[in-house]
Amino acid sequence: MATMTPENLVYERPLAFTDTPTHYCPGCTHGTAHRLVAEVLDEMNLTGRTIGVAPVGCAVFAYNYFQTDFVEAPHGRAPAMATGIKRCLPDRIVFTYQGDGDLASIGTGEIIHAAARGENITVIFINNANFGMTGGQMAPTTLPGQKTTSSPNGRDVELQGYPIRVAEMLSTLDGAGYVVRRSLHDPTNIRKAKKAIRTAFETQVRGLGFSLVELLSTCPSNWNLTPVESLTWLEEHMLPYYPLGDFKVAPSITAAKI
Amino acid sequence: MARELWEGNQAIAEAAVRIGLEAYFGYPITPQNEILEWLSRRMPELGRAFVQAEAELGAINMVYGAACTGARVMTSSSSPGISLMQEGLSYIAGTEIPVVLVNVMRGGPGLGNIAPSQGDYNQICKGGGHGDYHPIVLAPASVQEAVDLLPLAFDLAEKYLTIACLLLDGSIGQMMEPVELPPMREVKRREFPWATTGANGRQRHVLTSIYLEPNDEEQTNIRLLKRWQEVQEKEIRYKEYYLEDADVIVVGFGTAGRVALSAVRAAREQGIKVGLFRPVTVAPYPYARVAELASQAKTLLVVEMNSGQMLEDVRLAVNGRTPIEFYGRLGGVVPFPDEILAEIQRVARETPKMVADPAKVWLQRMVETTKK
Numbered sequence: 001m002a003t004m005t006p007e008n009l010v011y012e013r014p015l016a017f018t019d020t021p022t023h024y025c026p027g028c029t030h031g032t033a034h035r036l037v038a039e040v041l042d043e044m045n046l047t048g049r050t051i052g053v054a055p056v057g058c059a060v061f062a063y064n065y066f067q068t069d070f071v072e073a074p075h076g077r078a079p080a081m082a083t084g085i086k087r088c089l090p091d092r093i094v095f096t097y098q099g100d101g102d103l104a105s106i107g108t109g110e111i112i113h114a115a116a117r118g119e120n121i122t123v124i125f126i127n128n129a130n131f132g133m134t135g136g137q138m139a140p141t142t143l144p145g146q147k148t149t150s151s152p153n154g155r156d157v158e159l160q161g162y163p164i165r166v167a168e169m170l171s172t173l174d175g176a177g178y179v180v181r182r183s184l185h186d187p188t189n190i191r192k193a194k195k196a197i198r199t200a201f202e203t204q205v206r207g208l209g210f211s212l213v214e215l216l217s218t219c220p221s222n223w224n225l226t227p228v229e230s231l232t233w234l235e236e237h238m239l240p241y242y243p244l245g246d247f248k249v250a251p252s253i254t255a256a257k258i
Numbered sequence: 259m260a261r262e263l264w265e266g267n268q269a270i271a272e273a274a275v276r277i278g279l280e281a282y283f284g285y286p287i288t289p290q291n292e293i294l295e296w297l298s299r300r301m302p303e304l305g306r307a308f309v310q311a312e313a314e315l316g317a318i319n320m321v322y323g324a325a326c327t328g329a330r331v332m333t334s335s336s337s338p339g340i341s342l343m344q345e346g347l348s349y350i351a352g353t354e355i356p357v358v359l360v361n362v363m364r365g366g367p368g369l370g371n372i373a374p375s376q377g378d379y380n381q382i383c384k385g386g387g388h389g390d391y392h393p394i395v396l397a398p399a400s401v402q403e404a405v406d407l408l409p410l411a412f413d414l415a416e417k418y419l420t421i422a423c424l425l426l427d428g429s430i431g432q433m434m435e436p437v438e439l440p441p442m443r444e445v446k447r448r449e450f451p452w453a454t455t456g457a458n459g460r461q462r463h464v465l466t467s468i469y470l471e472p473n474d475e476e477q478t479n480i481r482l483l484k485r486w487q488e489v490q491e492k493e494i495r496y497k498e499y500y501l502e503d504a505d506v507i508v509v510g511f512g513t514a515g516r517v518a519l520s521a522v523r524a525a526r527e528q529g530i531k532v533g534l535f536r537p538v539t540v541a542p543y544p545y546a547r548v549a550e551l552a553s554q555a556k557t558l559l560v561v562e563m564n565s566g567q568m569l570e571d572v573r574l575a576v577n578g579r580t581p582i583e584f585y586g587r588l589g590g591v592v593p594f595p596d597e598i599l600a601e602i603q604r605v606a607r608e609t610p611k612m613v614a615d616p617a618k619v620w621l622q623r624m625v626e627t628t629k630k
Contacts, residue, residue: 060468069455070454072467073322077322081322083320084283084322084323085324087281088281088324089455092455109315
């Protein structure tokens with residue numbers, strides 16, 4: 001094999017990754033989200049002083065893929081665990097990685113109060129509009145009319161209520177520092193997502209408070225679509241309901257010019 | 259140190275501070291609020307971690323996270339709050355990390371009341387969360403004993419990588435007694451080889467309670483069980499009073515044991531050969547010692563502020579060899595010494611007889627008494 005020079009290197013495994021193939025389904029954007037986090041950890045040289053908190057859900061085994069120390073939280077409780085870690089080790093970097101069942105359903109109490117306290121942690125929030133690991137049941141983020149294994153006729157808002165827009169909801173809290181939504185459906189948006197993740201970790205490194213990046217993601221297996229169809233479905237159905245944008249950027253973060 | 263007048267909850271909180279508590283997370287619930295309130299002032303002024311969580315669910319998971327860093331961490335709650343914490347306690351047990359829990363019981367079930375009770379003995383001693391695990395449970399009968407057992411709770415939790423629980427009730431939590439507190443010690447963060455503190459310059463640490471492969475989970479359970487057996491062999495503690503020549507042996511823990519001691523003293527003055535056995539560790543339970551006492555006594559009288567939860571452990575130890583009697587008060591009612599004295603007198607007077615279920619006989623008697 002020819003020696004790789006920086007000029008022709010187009011892909012390499014981030015140093016923050018372990019040498020472990022992920023268990024995610026083909027076409028799922030969890031892998032992309034993991035990679036973005038790992039790249040940011042590399043770029044900011046944070047791996048040695050970071051502790052990750054894995055959720056219950058598809059990302060339950062996230063701790064297998066990162067070189068950082070990791071703990072595995074009970075369902076929805078990752079922000080509380082992260083709080084306990086950060087309060088004992090304020091100079092370390094603590095992030096949670098949570099799906100929408102974990103964060104927006106069973107874990108609403110923990111995430112709202114972590115944000116309200118201005119807990120100096122970073123949250124990577126994967127919104128794929130269903131419970132992935134348990135087989136594609138309806139999540140709080142499931143779109144009106146969307147069919148899932150527990151809303152077989154499509155989510156009926158009269159009976160099952162409306163989706164929760166997590167980023168917008170948390171942005172109303174004074175304690176929240178940096179709360180944005182990005183998407184992982186095409187390269188342009190993936191680059192923007194990475195920039196947001198970088199800003200979120202920079203927010204924590206500088207002690208500027210709670211940061212959360214919501215990432216719209218695909219779930220081809222449970223959506224019953226091909227990976228490519230899933231990307232299109234996300235763009236056509238999720239983007240209108242979950243607009244991308246910066247919902248809260250505290251003045252101190254703007255002033256820091258990250 | 260001088261003896262000072264302290265309220266139980268505050269004494270426990272201040273003792274925790276002095277023996278190096280690094281982090282506390284809690285949620286208000288009566289009758290243990292003074293622990294949270296005391297620490298809300300003391301911890302921040304010493305630069306230590308304190309968070310009033312949004313719920314007991316949050317509190318126990320903050321404790322879980324803090325314990326993963328190797329910090330000396332504690333929470334406290336009362337019955338309904340302890341119920342909410344069971345999820346986290348099971349995870350903590352499965353992750354094999356040290357945590358101290360102060361459990362100030364109140365009347366139940368449900369919202370119950372805020373009066374002293376021992377109704378949560380089974381919940382904590384028999385592992386109220388899911389899965390096979392055993393917390394260490396210490397049951398003080400006075401404020402001084404609570405303060406003295408607290409450092410032991412931390413030491414045991416850290417030695418056996420488990421949950422150690424101080425099990426008391428609202429009366430010990432809220433009464434004021436003269437007490438000698440431990441001296442202020444410097445906080446020393448222990449260097450546990452498993453702590454998640456950042457993987458700088460070492461292999462990364464992962465703390466989890468998930469073992470997807472059943473054989474791995476079985477091995478984990480076996481590891482927990484072996485550790486528990488070691489606890490059972492080495493860490494049994496109890497107090498004995500007037501047992502040398504006792505025909506009737508009263509068995510009671512915590513407040514019930516303390517009230518029973520007054521009754522035993524009164525009975526001794528009347529010439530009744532009665533003594534008291536008071537387990538201090540209710541988990542691990544002193545089965546062997548109770549079995550020994552059962553061969554000495556004509557009758558055992560178990561006294562509790564519940565429907566006979568520890569009675570089951572006594573029956574297990576006695577194994578049908580000696581008659582057992584039971585006397586309980588429920589729902590937040592604390593027995594008076596006179597009531598227990600009357601039971602001692604009755605038991606000493608009557609011919610001991612084996613019954614299938616002492617609690618059933620007691621309940622019948624209690625219903626009849628209430629009718630009158």
